[in-house]
Amino acid sequence: MSLVVVGSVAYDGVETPHGRVERMLGGAATYISLAASFFTRPRLVGIVGDDFAEEDRQLLASRGVDLEGLERVPGKTFFWAGKYSADMNDRETLTTELNVFADFNPKLPESYRKEPYLLLGNIQPALQRSVRAQMNCLRLAGGDTMNFWIKDYREELLATIAEWDFLLINDSEARLLSGEANLRKAAPRILAMGPHTLVIKRGEYGAILFREDSYFIVPGYLLEDVFDPTGAGDCFAGGFIGYLAEQGFDLKSGRIGRSDLSRAVIYGSVMGSFCCERFGVDRFRELTRAEIDARFEEFRKFTSF
Amino acid sequence: MSLVVVGSVAYDGVETPHGRVERMLGGAATYISLAASFFTRPRLVGIVGDDFAEEDRQLLASRGVDLEGLERVPGKTFFWAGKYSADMNDRETLTTELNVFADFNPKLPESYRKEPYLLLGNIQPALQRSVRAQMNCLRLAGGDTMNFWIKDYREELLATIAEWDFLLINDSEARLLSGEANLRKAAPRILAMGPHTLVIKRGEYGAILFREDSYFIVPGYLLEDVFDPTGAGDCFAGGFIGYLAEQGFDLKSGRIGRSDLSRAVIYGSVMGSFCCERFGVDRFRELTRAEIDARFEEFRKFTSF
Numbered sequence: 001m002s003l004v005v006v007g008s009v010a011y012d013g014v015e016t017p018h019g020r021v022e023r024m025l026g027g028a029a030t031y032i033s034l035a036a037s038f039f040t041r042p043r044l045v046g047i048v049g050d051d052f053a054e055e056d057r058q059l060l061a062s063r064g065v066d067l068e069g070l071e072r073v074p075g076k077t078f079f080w081a082g083k084y085s086a087d088m089n090d091r092e093t094l095t096t097e098l099n100v101f102a103d104f105n106p107k108l109p110e111s112y113r114k115e116p117y118l119l120l121g122n123i124q125p126a127l128q129r130s131v132r133a134q135m136n137c138l139r140l141a142g143g144d145t146m147n148f149w150i151k152d153y154r155e156e157l158l159a160t161i162a163e164w165d166f167l168l169i170n171d172s173e174a175r176l177l178s179g180e181a182n183l184r185k186a187a188p189r190i191l192a193m194g195p196h197t198l199v200i201k202r203g204e205y206g207a208i209l210f211r212e213d214s215y216f217i218v219p220g221y222l223l224e225d226v227f228d229p230t231g232a233g234d235c236f237a238g239g240f241i242g243y244l245a246e247q248g249f250d251l252k253s254g255r256i257g258r259s260d261l262s263r264a265v266i267y268g269s270v271m272g273s274f275c276c277e278r279f280g281v282d283r284f285r286e287l288t289r290a291e292i293d294a295r296f297e298e299f300r301k302f303t304s305f
Numbered sequence: 306m307s308l309v310v311v312g313s314v315a316y317d318g319v320e321t322p323h324g325r326v327e328r329m330l331g332g333a334a335t336y337i338s339l340a341a342s343f344f345t346r347p348r349l350v351g352i353v354g355d356d357f358a359e360e361d362r363q364l365l366a367s368r369g370v371d372l373e374g375l376e377r378v379p380g381k382t383f384f385w386a387g388k389y390s391a392d393m394n395d396r397e398t399l400t401t402e403l404n405v406f407a408d409f410n411p412k413l414p415e416s417y418r419k420e421p422y423l424l425l426g427n428i429q430p431a432l433q434r435s436v437r438a439q440m441n442c443l444r445l446a447g448g449d450t451m452n453f454w455i456k457d458y459r460e461e462l463l464a465t466i467a468e469w470d471f472l473l474i475n476d477s478e479a480r481l482l483s484g485e486a487n488l489r490k491a492a493p494r495i496l497a498m499g500p501h502t503l504v505i506k507r508g509e510y511g512a513i514l515f516r517e518d519s520y521f522i523v524p525g526y527l528l529e530d531v532f533d534p535t536g537a538g539d540c541f542a543g544g545f546i547g548y549l550a551e552q553g554f555d556l557k558s559g560r561i562g563r564s565d566l567s568r569a570v571i572y573g574s575v576m577g578s579f580c581c582e583r584f585g586v587d588r589f590r591e592l593t594r595a596e597i598d599a600r601f602e603e604f605r606k607f608t609s610f
Contacts, residue, residue, distance in 0.1 A: 087486065181392065184527040205510045206524060217524040217607050219511060222489040262610035302522050303608050305567035 002041045002066070003245045004112050005033045005238075006131050006143075007121020008101055009046040009070065012280065013081030016088065018227045024280040025056045027078065028121035028144070031231035034284045035238025035271040036119070037063040038292055040245040042238075043112050045069035045131065049077040049100045063284065068109045075100040088226050089203065108134045117245040119237055122146045125153050125160040132163055139250045142166030142195060144237055150176045162194035168237050170201045183208065187215070197261060199240065199268070201233050209258075209265045216262045219303065221273035221295070228279045232272040239271030240264045263296075270295045307346045307371070308550045309417050310338045310543075311436050311448075312426020313406055314351040314375065317585065318386030321393065323532045329585040330361045332383065333426035333449070336536035339589045340543025340576040341424070342368040343597055345550035347543075348417050350374035350436065354382040354405045368589065373414045380405040393531050394508065413439045422550040424542055427451045430458050430465040437468055444555045447471030447500060449542055455481045467499035473542050475506045488513065492520070502566060504545065504573070506538050514563075514570045521567045524608065526578035526600070533584045537577040544576030545569045568601075575600045 012026030033042040043066035052072060060067060078101035081094040106127060113136050120128040120143030132141055142164045149157050150173060161167055167190065171183060177193075178186035183200060187210035190198050198210040206220040243264045249256040270292055277283045317331030338347040348371040357377060365372060383406035386399040411432060418441050425433040425448030437446055447469040454462050455478060466472055472495065476488060482498075483491035488505060492515035495503050503515040511525040548569045554561040575597055579588045 182529060182531075184529050202510075205507075208524075208527070215527070215607055216610065217527070218610075219513075219522040219524045222513070222520070222522070224487060224489050226487075259610060266610055300610070302520055303610075305521065305523075305564060305571055305605070305608075 001117070001245060001248060002043050002115045003036055003117040003119060003241055004045060004069075004108065004115050004131075004135065005029050005036065005042045005119050005121065006045040006106050006128070007032060007123055007234075008078055009044070009048050009052075010078040010080055010101070012230060013079070013095065014228055014230050014279065015083040016226075016228050016279075017084070017086055018225065019279065021279050023079075025059065026080065026230060026280060028231075028234045030060070030281065031234035031275065032119055032121055032238040032241075033060065033065045034063055034281055035235040035275070036242030036245070037065055038271070038287070038289055039239070039242030039267070040117070041066060042242075043069055043115060045106045045108060045112070047071045047073060047100050047104045049073065049075040052077050059281070059285065069106075069112055073100050077101075082230070084229065088229055106131050116140065116250070117241060119143055119241045120164075121234065121237070122149075125149050125157040129156075129160040129163070132160075140165050140241070140244060140256075142168065142197070142241070144168050144233070145173065147173055147176055158193060164195045166197035166199065167195040168199045168201065168233075168240065170203070170233065174198075174200045184215075188212075199265060201236055203229075203232075207236065207265055207269060209261055211258060211261070214258050216258065216265060218265055218269050218299065221269060221299070223273060223276055226276045229276050230280065232275045235275040236268035236272040238268075240268035242271075243267040266296055266299050267292070269299065306422070306550060306553060307348050307420045308341055308422040308424060308546055309350060309374075309413065309420045309436075309440065310334050310341065310347045310424050310426065311350040311411050311433070312337060312428055312539075313383055314349070314353050314357070315383040315385055315406070317535060318384070318400065319533055319535050319584065320388040321531075321533050321584075322389070322391055323530065324584065326584050328384075330364065331385065331535060331585060333536075333539045335365070335586065336539035336580065337424055337426055337543040337546075338365065338370045339368055339586055340540040340580070341547030341550070342370055343576075343592070343594055344544070344547030344572070345422070346371060347547075348374055348420060350411045350413060350417070352376045352378060352405050352409045354378065354380040357382050364586070364590065374411075374417055378405050382406075387535070389534065393534050411436050421445065421555070422546060424448055424546045425469075426539065426542070427454075430454050430462040434461075434465040434468070437465075445470050445546070445549060445561075447473065447502070447546070449473050449538070450478065452478055452481055463498060469500045471502035471504065472500040473504045473506065473538075473545065475508070475538065479503075479505045489520075493517075504570060506541055508534075508537075512541065512570055512574060514566055516563060516566070519563050521563065521570060523567075523570055523574050523604065526574060526604070528578060528581055531581045534581050535585065537580045540580040541573035541577040543573075545573035547576075548572040571601055571604050572597070574604065
């Protein structure tokens with residue numbers, strides 16, 4: 001049973017205190033798919049231009065990512081460039097060239113529509129909604145969004161997430177969406193919007209999982225060097241949904257519980273931490289499932305008492 | 306077996322988004338002693354002026370704090386006033402009047418000198434060192450410091466903490482002391498300065514315990530309302546050392562291990578979280594050990610997977 005991933009496939013230019021890369025594979029759907037590929041078979045829905053490199057396609061294919069849904073059209077692939085602050089907690093966007101992504105209107109291949117798992121990367125909420133409507137046998141669906149949609153497309157976004165099982169956003173987005181600065185107060189307001197599960201990502205400080213009757217907090221992994229945080233949040237999403245898909249959780253069966261979701265949050269944290277260890281997607285070229293499971297156990301060790 | 310606590314006893318003026326108090330009991334030794342009093346019998350060493358109110362002395366006494374070491378001299382008690390930002394993560398000092406605290410030269414009552422546990426609140430490093438030298442039967446000693454001493458009294462501070470078992474500081478202090486922005490790299494440098502145990506406090510994000518061969522991370526407790534964070538770090542220290550004193554840990558016997566210290570970090574976090582629920586020391590007037598132990602179990606629940 002596979003996972004459908006929808007979102008941007010891009011080229012990124014990134015500058016961090018550890019160095020600078022002019023152009024490398026990026027985009028939310030890329031990071032989500034690569035991270036999820038260690039758990040399940042992601043089927044990617046996205047759009048690229050005719051400049052999309054064969055070696056990048058091959059990297060995704062080599063990780064088992066199904067690319068039937070990756071549309072290739074004349075023009076240039078989405079390009080983003082940014083520069084991180086010395087402490088990596090802030091970044092400045094230097095360039096955003098939507099290119100072919102501006103007209104992205106995701107149409108799912110027929111074979112994707114019966115898949116049980118769906119992860120909607122951060123795109124226009126109406127597009128996220130149209131993708132969900134194309135899926136016929138969903139067991140678990142959710143996704144990400146961002147400040148821009150929360151502020152300027154609020155009604156569309158609310159209609160979209162009302163149909164989701166889970167929402168994965170960061171702390172500032174949770175505050176903006178709920179109108180509440182305190183996260184413990186923000187969470188019930190967001191859960192009242194539809195999703196039964198809310199994951200609030202806190203960057204280097206980890207993540208919080210909220211459900212109606214309980215919550216779970218994981219601290220961030222202490223990396224010795226953060227080379228490039230780009231994509232870490234998407235890799236979190238990929239690890240989270242990837243693990244749930246691997247386990248075959250079916251919401252309707254009622255089998256999915258807090259402890260399953262907590263383990264999914266840990267796998268999300270693990271994948272986000274690996275992402276930061278190299279520039280772009282580089283860490284995923286060599287990463288093994290054994291390393292992933294070892295870091296999962298490391299999380300247990302440094303949080304148990 | 307008791308704990309000797311050294312540090313400031315003060316009056317504080319505090320303004321937070323939840324309100325304003327012109328003058329209330331405060332000071333590091335006050336918060337440390339009150340928090341520790343739920344676990345052991347703290348014996349306080351400090352100095353106050355003749356304006357120190359009988360009701361404040363009685364509050365400490367009612368919690369079982371031994372006040373033989375609280376010197377009372379002509380003049381005014383140390384006064385500090387500050388104002389917190391809307392998100393409580395920053396505060397501005399409005400007033401610092403050292404008053405009688407300017408001439409604090411701690412002399413321990415004879416009966417204090419054979420106690421096994423010592424917590425040195427944030428005061429001039431040479432004074433911390435002189436206190437430690439007055440103790441004859443120490444099992445476990447450590448304390449806190451601050452940016453000012455790290456920057457301007459570095460040599461004195463290094464000589465002082467070289468004799469400590471543990472150091473409790475916040476993340477910005479750890480960065481300043483080690484000269485290393487990354488906490489995982491900062492920790493071994495600080496441990497090389499003497500203490501076998503380092504606790505880095507991260508405010509709302511919790512704390513990290515570092516030892517030579519392992520580390521433990523606890524996320525912060527999610528409070529619905531942070532009324533007043535003043536003293537939370539000191540209450541963390543009080544809970545940490547209070548639990549270790551209650552358990553009777555003896556470093557020399559080798560019985561103290563990572564899991565004992567991890568539980569101490571949780572009790573520290575519990576006491577810090579209660580501190581923030583009311584202005585000043587108010588939460589400790591009614592708090593019970595049952596509430597403390599219930600919150601300890603809550604930490605286990607929201608961090609276990």
